[in-house]
Amino acid sequence: MSTLVLQDQPASIDVVSAQRKPSTGRAIKALRKTLYRSGAIIGFLLVWELVPQFVLEPASKVFLPPLHEVLQQLWKMIISGDLATHIAASLSRSAIGFILAVAIGVPVGLVVAWFSKVGDFLNPLLEVFRNTAALALLPVFTLLLGIGELSKVSIVLYAAFFPVLLNTILGARSVDPLLIRAGRTLGLNSFEIFSKVVLPASVPIIFTGIRMAGTSAVLVLIAAEMIGAKAGLGYLITNSQASFLIPKMYAAILTVAILGFAVNAALVALERHFSRWARA
Amino acid sequence: MSTLVLQDQPASIDVVSAQRKPSTGRAIKALRKTLYRSGAIIGFLLVWELVPQFVLEPASKVFLPPLHEVLQQLWKMIISGDLATHIAASLSRSAIGFILAVAIGVPVGLVVAWFSKVGDFLNPLLEVFRNTAALALLPVFTLLLGIGELSKVSIVLYAAFFPVLLNTILGARSVDPLLIRAGRTLGLNSFEIFSKVVLPASVPIIFTGIRMAGTSAVLVLIAAEMIGAKAGLGYLITNSQASFLIPKMYAAILTVAILGFAVNAALVALERHFSRWARA
Amino acid sequence: MMSTIEIKNLSKTFQRTGASEQSAVTALESLDLWIQDGEFFTLVGPSGCGKSTLLDILAGLSSPSRGEVLVDGAPISGPSLERSVVFQQYALFPWLTAAANVQVGLESQARHGQGLNKAERRVRAHEYLSLVGLEGVEAKYPHELSGGMRQRVAIARALAHEPKVLLMDEPFAALDAQTREQLQDLLLDIWKRTKTTIVFITHGIEEAVYLGQKVAVMSSKPGKIKEIVDIDLEDRLSVDDIRSTRRFGEYRHHIWTLLHNSNQQETDTPTGKTLVTSGAPA
Amino acid sequence: MMSTIEIKNLSKTFQRTGASEQSAVTALESLDLWIQDGEFFTLVGPSGCGKSTLLDILAGLSSPSRGEVLVDGAPISGPSLERSVVFQQYALFPWLTAAANVQVGLESQARHGQGLNKAERRVRAHEYLSLVGLEGVEAKYPHELSGGMRQRVAIARALAHEPKVLLMDEPFAALDAQTREQLQDLLLDIWKRTKTTIVFITHGIEEAVYLGQKVAVMSSKPGKIKEIVDIDLEDRLSVDDIRSTRRFGEYRHHIWTLLHNSNQQETDTPTGKTLVTSGAPA
Amino acid sequence: HGTDLRNPDGTVNVRYEGAANTVTLIELASALGYLDGIKLEWVGNNSSGPLSIQNTATGETDIGGAFSGAVVKLQEAGAPVTAVVSYYGSNDDYFVGFYASKDSGIKEARDLIGKTVAVNTLGAHSEAVIRTHLKAQGLSDDEIGQVQLVVLPPTDTEQAVRTHQVDVGALSGAAQVHAVKQGDLREVFRDTEVFNNFNAGEYVLRDDFINEYPEAAHSLATGTAKAANWAASHSRDEVLKKLTDIVESRGRGEDVEALQYFNGYGVGKNAPISDEDFSRWIPWLNESGIVDGEITPSEYYTNEFNDLANEG
Ligand SMILES: Nc1ncnc2c1ncn2[C@@H]1O[C@H](COP(=O)(O)OP(=O)(O)OP(=O)(O)O)[C@@H](O)[C@H]1O
Ligand SMILES: Nc1ncnc2c1ncn2[C@@H]1O[C@H](COP(=O)(O)OP(=O)(O)OP(=O)(O)O)[C@@H](O)[C@H]1O
């Protein structure tokens, strides 16, 4: 709601040098700010620790162990290297599926956007697939591609593909035609218009799709791993649950949460990097 | 890629009356266009019908029956009313969870955006939750809320809440401050600024979130129904699979696809309606 | 319907907290100004000299750091329907039709119990849309209108609740030259009919001379009034192309010189000045 | 570096296929024009009279429906580095720095084997950024620049590969009045130094007179040249505020009258004309 | 399925799905050295019999086991598989029981009308047993239809019954012992009340696997039967020690604690398959519309590879 639109830019130009020696007053202020900002998380963790211990009846407590038990379990798994194995399994699956989705989705999206005939032709089918919940297709993937890595990577690919594809199409379609005209007058041929104007201009919107794809990839992978896998965080969750290792289950869920957060943060950072030229 | 930006608007103003009596030539053209546009879907359905019959070996054919068998099964379920029951179960769950998500997400989002202190406080926690795959939490929901409707509606609510919330925050934050200034000079008080300027100005971005929430709601519900349900399309899929009623399973998946498409189309229409004032 | 504005020793300083040390920008310093009842008062000055800052204070959208601003003897305590604002970027509510936009202020009045009822408001909106030469666009949304039409709606909206003062911040800057001239004539016509006090900010010398009874020339860093020029021209609308007359050219030149000198020190590097032009459409 | 442009019996019709029946808009009809080597040629006319259409054809971005356009005797077959364009909305590539933007045309040249190497291109970019008064902004992205600076970069970009013709479509319309005057002077200065042929479209009579050696006044529906006015003024940059002089006022008035008459029938309803102002920033 | 399953050392590589915290019969057989010429390859865990044999049918695994009724359904659907040995059953030690909360007032079949019953998977053992039982207790089809089945992971079932989210839960094995130990549940009935002791499910092999590697089929079937006999004939402590060794050595991050609830495989001596094992379910199969009229049980299985069964 800031009406102070002018503020940022000139300030950041003038003060680059002054910024180098932050005063202690500023450090304290920054610390207080960080504390304030983490307040909600700390509160949540406290509730998690205290409510099971002091509020819940013992029977329910079994199913909602206090935080420290979960952290103990998490620590054990870190030490033993178990956690690393599961994370590696999940990460590699989602990374492969996700990277394939980007590698296929972006070029296909650009082509579809550019050749509007192709777009007209494919669009309805894409719309139908896009709106078909990936998890509804999980049995089909298992039937057709088996229960191994192939079907897991494929379902991640499927889930991540559509956000990338559709945002690429959207991005390429919403490129300012003026930039294309400018490109043409500057001697760019069709292919150069494509690679030097349309693609870079679409980057911010494509990245929105990539970020959505990241979220989808993790979500769907967890579900896929819950059915027929021998490693991975989804497997760890269901397997722990099936073994009554409830703290272990929560530790796995916590790991998923942290991982999801990290993946998103990484993608946001990447997006910032590639879109830094976009209007502030 | 159209450079013909001027075209649409004047044409649609002048020709409203002329449009009433389309010539046959136009009708044929429109038909051909529709056919062309459905080409990919028709092609896909043909492949589905023919490949199982003529390409696959019998063992695989069991698990990928040709389209007509699936349609027969679908028809049977429509006639018997079974399908309606399952659709009703799924739809009501996702509708309740989804509507709650909107009903809670939009006001909370507006408040968070308006009171930036609240936003600073809540944001990190929201970020963590948002990036925690809803399905990883499915066991927790089951443990804490049971296996009944409550936990299913809750997980839909959870999955749909964050897209709505975050887009509302984004929408409200990106309201042109100029409009707020204009509102103030026109005698609006703080609450009116909120309800008459910030809210309507955020509608298009909020709706993007609502559409994403719709997709999430369906996706997560299907997964939730695969565990601990006695009706619903997710249940129908797993149940049919477990009983080796493979055409029935495909019929259920087809229904999910159509439903997902319809839900999305409905939300897009709603979005169009509410955002019709937005820049064309 | 009219109002006297007294500005006494007005200063405005902006604190910048973005960086490690707080730096302050003095946008306006010890500014005195007296604007009479029903006057058409224009204000020219280089970019960043504080024109918008002054207008914001008059509108009640921000408050002075020092000094006071009195309207009819009473200090300004916030935005008010008595002082309407027209912005460069129209600032229409895009989700409201033209007529609904014009009625926003009327509805505020009604909520405070001193306004028109619903039917009367609709009639009033129609009336003011006609005043700005827009009939039959009541049901159109802003995006269906051209830039010139949008600014007309904005003017109708600012006038519909019959404020004492109309504050305008470069209202015609985003329009093409010919539409701009049309709207200038329209504004003069409205002013003559309603005799509302108008404070009009512009970058255009020609526009300032054409519209204003008085043209205040500002200098920047810190923002001050350099000179106030009384414009004594015959009725603009009755003369064909008054802008091409000799007298007009003289006023034009006089103000040009004032601005040119005040700009001198800053314009040494051609980039120096434009850096501050943050208001230009991107 | 210079070029003669011959326009013979040029017509341009747009088909509109949006509706049930195809309706055609005739944007230009039987237009003849002759623009000489190194001339500064300005074009004024009401909104929608076909100015941009004409410029697009000159740029090779669209093709005539009838008639022909010859540059140095050869017909235009598409966009070419020989004819650069500067657009109203800058059209800089926002993901490239100022220097990189300026080098786009140079790189195209290099790809066709007739250009500079990488180091030379960088030097050239610096050279042209200096020419437009921008030094030290090489590494800045467009969003870090003011409107005036962006348009300077766009001009540098258009000139860097040394085209024979510079086509400008209301390049200064989005700028504030004072920045606009600065850039007008800059452009005159560059023109005098490079003697590039310039075709400059504007809505502003003052701008047309100030810049042009010849001002073509267009009328609309269908777009035609109404009259070409030779402007015979002393060197603009050597006289203080030439715009306020009597002779300038006379040219101004003459063109004003031409435009005013040609507008007459359409301007009866004040909305009639502005409806077509689709180019105005929203 | 074309893939050559033979390892360089001449053994046949057999892919199978296990179950968390449990040692399946073939795993036990392998550990006991009963699987000559076989190398087992674990491809993951699975808690659903139908999915297990589906994966075998599609060639994802080479051996899978499920409830007899599911085996019928899979073959009726056209999948080329054959049952070769029984791998679980119900007896006094191992059985599927149906439990209600003690304060629920559910005591007999009639009390189930309008109630919900949690089962581990649909279309399988628990469902078939409960339907058959209700019918035997004289409930009408309409009344039976009012008993709602809900799929729940066994670990959730206990808590779901206790908190009345479901009225009755079907439990067997470790989950059953764990739940009953708390003392607040009442057994409504168990499957052995319906059929006495019986073999309830079979390992199936793909027909092409059988044709290609008959000696492997032989080894799997006979080894399974031997392992079942071993488990039945040794003391609980000995069996538990063996199972614990197996679980600890395979490193799947499981919970050995759960093994203390182990109570056998329930399969009869020598693990043979009989016509009865299939025909028992005919009424239920008919009623659920999966098969029409009579079936020929002998089409579904063979004891040919189970040497012990052949010995009698
Ligand atoms: N909210 C703000 N915070 C910090 N500095 C500000 C703020 N608003 C304006 N300024 C500064 O105050 C000075 C005057 O700004 P103002 O917008 O009033 O100028 P202006 O005359 O309207 O310029 P323009 O002609 O470009 O619109 C400028 O130096 C500007 O950077
Ligand atoms: N691509 C197009 N399709 C259809 N009609 C067009 C197209 N481009 C221009 N026109 C029409 O041609 C006429 C001339 O348009 P043009 O843009 O050349 O006018 P202009 O003189 O540049 O106007 P302005 O001053 O508003 O920029 C207008 O009536 C316009 O509606």
Ligand SMILES: [Mg+2]
């Ligand atoms: Mg300003």
Ligand SMILES: [Mg+2]
């Ligand atoms: Mg134009």
